[in-house]
């Protein structure tokens with residue numbers, strides 16, 4: 001039980017659940033039948049487990065060096081061997097569950113996972129650290145549309161919204177860890193840009209993503225945008241705008257991280273609210 005709890009704690013439970021729920025809601029929005037929806041959600045969940053645990057396994061020595069007590073592997077609650085075993089099994093399960101949904105979905109999910117594992121394996125410490133987030137989250141809406149009986153890639157605006165969401169997640173996820181990372185030599189793009197520029201870029205990306213959804217779903221005719229989509233977009237615009245102003249006029253603080261996360265969640269909700277347009 002202790003091992004299972006430690007492994008679960010190493011999956012990055014928050015992002016694992018959020019990404020799984022996002023896949024599920026996009027699947028519902030594009031009208032997948034129950035068995036397809038179930039496979040999609042379980043495959044994405046297993047993939048997230050593999051990404052999260054392998055990330056902590058690769059970071060264990062660094063996390064121990066800076067005394068990260070929030071990391072079960074750094075605390076020694078579970079062995080590295082068990083972690084690698086769990087991450088490998090989860091990866092295989094993710095691919096095996098994707099296969100019945102068709103080879104296109106399998107290939108897209110393999111790209112999503114390969115890009116995320118490449119981040120864990122070293123890209124996180126380079127100036128290209130944002131690329132896996134652009135690639136993985138860019139293709140993410142297509143995991144739902146490619147799971148349909150008539151598989152299609154999601155439209156361009158959904159790729160833009162996904163990539164914007166991924167960029168914002170990366171640029172802000174590392175903000176609270178900037179000092180620890182500097183001590184252990186992790187220098188990704190946000191470390192090079194600094195907290196203020198990263199927060200402004202993240203909020204701008206979310207805003208651009210919101211505009212892409214608004215224009216994309218309506219084909220440029222804003223009169224056809226539903227009231228729900230407008231409300232989510234208004235939320236995105238207000239929170240992102242506030243974040244940008246706050247980052248520019250006051251010293252960077254943890255509140256920026258929370259603000260960008262709220263704006264990113266509103267963008268995800270806007271994307272899901274416009275989900276029916278994904279399958280058109």
Ligand SMILES: CC(C)=CCC/C(C)=C/CC/C(C)=C/COP(=O)(O)OP(=O)(O)O
Pocket residue numbers: 011012015016019051052055056059115116117119120124132133136137169173174177
């Ligand atoms: C990479 C990628 C495209 C993932 C897509 C899905 C996603 C958001 C997974 C969350 C787990 C993760 C790799 C967090 C970043 O770790 P970190 O090492 O930067 O930070 P940490 O200190 O929280 O582990």
